[in-house]
Structure formats: C-alpha cells, structure tokens
Amino acid sequence: MEFVQQLLEWYGKNARELPWRSDTSAYKTWISEIMLQQTQVEMVIPYFNRWMDQFPDIYALASADEQAVLSAWEGLGYYSRARNLHRAAQYVVQTFGGQLPRSSELLKSLPGIGDYTAGAIASIAFGEDVPAVDGNVRRVLARYFDVSLPARSHAGAQELWRLAEAHLPPGRAGDYNQALMELGALICRPKNPLCSTCPIAEGCRAYLFDLQALRPVTTRGKKTPHLTVTAAVIRRGDQVLLAQRPPDALLGSLWEFPGGTLEESDADLSACLQREIQEELGVAINVGQAFGRYRHAYSHFKITLHAFLCSLSPGVEPQPLEGQNLAWVKIETLPDYPMGKVDRQIARRLIGEDDNEALPG
DNA sequence: TACCCGTGGTA
DNA sequence: TTACCAAGGGT
Numbered sequence: 512m513e514f515v516q517q518l519l520e521w522y523g524k525n526a527r528e529l530p531w532r533s534d535t536s537a538y539k540t541w542i543s544e545i546m547l548q549q550t551q552v553e554m555v556i557p558y559f560n561r562w563m564d565q566f567p568d569i570y571a572l573a574s575a576d577e578q579a580v581l582s583a584w585e586g587l588g589y590y591s592r593a594r595n596l597h598r599a600a601q602y603v604v605q606t607f608g609g610q611l612p613r614s615s616e617l618l619k620s621l622p623g624i625g626d627y628t629a630g631a632i633a634s635i636a637f638g639e640d641v642p643a644v645d646g647n648v649r650r651v652l653a654r655y656f657d658v659s660l661p662a663r664s665h666a667g668a669q670e671l672w673r674l675a676e677a678h679l680p681p682g683r684a685g686d687y688n689q690a691l692m693e694l695g696a697l698i699c700r701p702k703n704p705l706c707s708t709c710p711i712a713e714g715c716r717a718y719l720f721d722l723q724a725l726r727p728v729t730t731r732g733k734k735t736p737h738l739t740v741t742a743a744v745i746r747r748g749d750q751v752l753l754a755q756r757p758p759d760a761l762l763g764s765l766w767e768f769p770g771g772t773l774e775e776s777d778a779d780l781s782a783c784l785q786r787e788i789q790e791e792l793g794v795a796i797n798v799g800q801a802f803g804r805y806r807h808a809y810s811h812f813k814i815t816l817h818a819f820l821c822s823l824s825p826g827v828e829p830q831p832l833e834g835q836n837l838a839w840v841k842i843e844t845l846p847d848y849p850m851g852k853v854d855r856q857i858a859r860r861l862i863g864e865d866d867n868e869a870l871p872g
Numbered sequence: 873t874a875c876c877c878g879t880g881g882t883a
Numbered sequence: 884t885t886a887c888c889a890a891g892g893g894t
Contacts (some may be wrong), residue, residue, distance in 0.1 A: 546890090
C-alpha cells in the first residue's frame with residue numbers, strides 16, 4: 512500500500528498524547544480543530560483544557576455570553592473563530608438538537624468550518640472517508656510527490672486534495688489525516704526537515720532530488736506596513752473609558768482604549784489623539800503624560816502605539832458617534848473585558864501589574 | 873481572487 | 884529587523 516502503511520505504522524508509535532486525542536467526541540474534536548487553525552499545538556493545549564472546564568459541552572457554549580467566550584479565547588488570536596464557534600453552537604442546538612452534523616458536506620454549512628476542518632471532524636470524530644488537507648499535509652504531499660504547482664493556487668490545492676484522496680485507506684481516514692499532519696509537524700518540517708528519520712523518505716521525490724527546501728512552492732508575500740497609532744487612557748475618578756470594536760473588524764467585539772492612526776495632517780501624536788477622539792466620541796480631550804510605547808505585529812501590518820493619560824473637562828460626556836458601545840470601567844474590573852494584546856498590556860499597567868511592559872520613550 | 877484576520881516562535 | 888510559518892476561513 513505504498514507509503515501509507517509505513518506512515519500509519521509510524522503514527523501508531525509516535526503520535527503525541529494530546530488532550531483532544533484521548534476522547535474524539537465530536538464536540539472536543541470540533542473545538543480543538545478550530546483552535547488549531549493557524550495556531551501551534553503547544554499554544555492550544557492550555558486554552559483547550561480551560562475551555563473544556565468552562566464550556567464542557569455544546570449546550571454550555573451555546574448558552575454562554577459572547578463576552579465570556581471571547582475572554583476564554585483572549586490571546587489565541589483570530590477572534591472570528593470564537594465568534595463563529597459561539598454562533599455555530601447556537602445554530603446546532605436550535606437546528607440539529609445539539610448534535611453536530613456527521614458528514615463533511617453538512618459540517619461546511621457551519622460558520623468557521625471550511626474544507627479542511629470539515630474533513631478533519633468528519634474523519635476523526637465520525638469515521639468518514641474524507642481527506643483533510645492543511646499546511647502540514649500540503650507540505651508532506653508536495654514533497655513526497657514533488658508537486659511543482661504553487662500549493663496555495665487553485666490548481667495546486669486541487670492537485671493536493673486529489674493526491675490525499677487517492678491514497679486514503681478506507682476505514683482509516685482519521686488516522687491517515689492525523690498521521691500526515693503529525694509527520695509534517697514533527698519530521699517533515701518547513702525548515703530543516705528530519706529526512707534521516709522520516710519513515711517515508713525512501714519514496715519521497717523531493718528527498719531523492721534534494722528539493723525539500725523548494726517544496727511546497729510558495730509565492731512571495733507583500734511587505735507589511737508599519738503604522739504609528741495613539742490610544743487615550745481617559746480617566747475619571749477610579750474609572751477609565753473603554754470602547755468596543757465593531758464585530759467584523761480587526762479584534763472584533765473586543766474592548767480597547769480609544770484612539771487611532773497617525774495621519775500626515777497630524778502635527779504630532781497629541782493632535783492625532785485629539786482628532787481621533789473628536790471623530791469617534793465627539794469631545795475634546797486633554798492629553799496628559801505619555802503612558803508607554805508599545806510595538807506589536809498583527810496579521811498583515813505592524814504598529815507602534817503611543818498611549819497617553821487623558822482627561823475630559825467637567826461636564827463633558829463622550830458620545831458613541833460610530834455606534835460603538837462605550838463603558839466607564841473601574842480599574843480593578845478591567846480583567847473582565849476581553850482585549851487584544853496591546854490594550855491588555857496597557858490595562859495591566861493601569862492595574863499596577865507588569866510595570867515595565869512598555870518600551871522606553 | 874487576493875486580501876483580511878492575531879499571536880508567538882524561529883532563522 | 885524582517886520575513887516566514889503555524890491542524891484556515893470568510894469574502
């Protein structure tokens with residue numbers, strides 16, 4: 512059976528013990544697969560364990576507040592995954608009586624489940640004979656079969672799915688898919704693959720031709736822009752002002768210290784902050800002393816954020832001009848509001864934790 | 873289709 | 884420092 516028998520044998524001996532592998536229930540498999548999207552195993556493990564304590568089944572998830580779901584997700588990134596998970600749970604409870612659909616095709620109808628995740632859940636939890644091609648599988652197959660089409664192109668993806676399906680051992684799709692992924696993660700790594708210990712190196716064309724570094728074929732990404740942004744820590748007594756971000760934006764539905772991007776027309780950082788607050792909240796703020804400089808890389812751009820302690824003149828009340836939720840929050844309750852990394856650093860500094868997180872200057 | 877969407881690790 | 888990568892999906 513070509514390389515598949517060797518692959519399955521290797522997987523049987525070398526599979527890592529992971530929290531979601533001891534019980535391949537549909538719910539646990541689903542949660543783990545969503546968390547694992549674009550996220551490494553070591554990062555997911557503690558989140559998965561906490562999640563199962565907090566939302567042990569689909570009913571607990573469906574009935575939870577979105578804010579609690581986002582807080583459980585805080586730090587994992589790609590927050591639409593959490594919002595989609597929450598929506599999908601409610602949909603499954605309402606439409607399917609709490610039972611996740613058992614077929615790959617139906618699973619794809621749920622928000623947040625695409626081709627890969629549908630194949631993974633259907634094969635691992637329900638035993639359906641369907642492939643699941645993720646970044647690991649793309650790399651393993653592109654090397655083993657020396658696929659020269661760009662892996663992320665339409666034609667390349669089609670070819671890789673075809674290869675995955677063509678070699679799928681009936682009745683063992685779950686192990687087969689996971690074995691390919693495990694091999695990609697542990698042996699057939701993007702850089703410095705461990706070909707000397709690879710169980711299928713013998714038949715690997717990339718190994719034969721020494722093309723490992725050129726497979727899979729990738730295309731150049733564009734350069735990431737670097738923006739300068741400002742944020743206002745507007746204090747009033749023991750409270751501070753938070754704004755909730757739009758649901759479909761970057762860091763959607765998370766809370767932040769209001770502010771925005773420095774523009775050419777801004778004379779300086781203070782002018783930028785005053786303009787942004789005027790636009791978003793309809794008020795003039797008094798910009799006080801600097802409260803830290805933070806660098807951060809998002810998925811497709813980088814920022815340097817300058818935070819400032821600010822105040823409002825007596826009687827001035829901020830307005831949600833862009834339809835956003837606003838909240839005056841006591842400092843000690845800041846941990847209750849889900850935030851992205853930079854805003855969380857600011858919040859922690861306000862509380863008095865991690866006094867040295869901000870960069871000098 | 874290309875672009876948007878987080879964060880942490882690595883070379 | 885920068886670029887790339889990680890169990891991708893939505894639009």
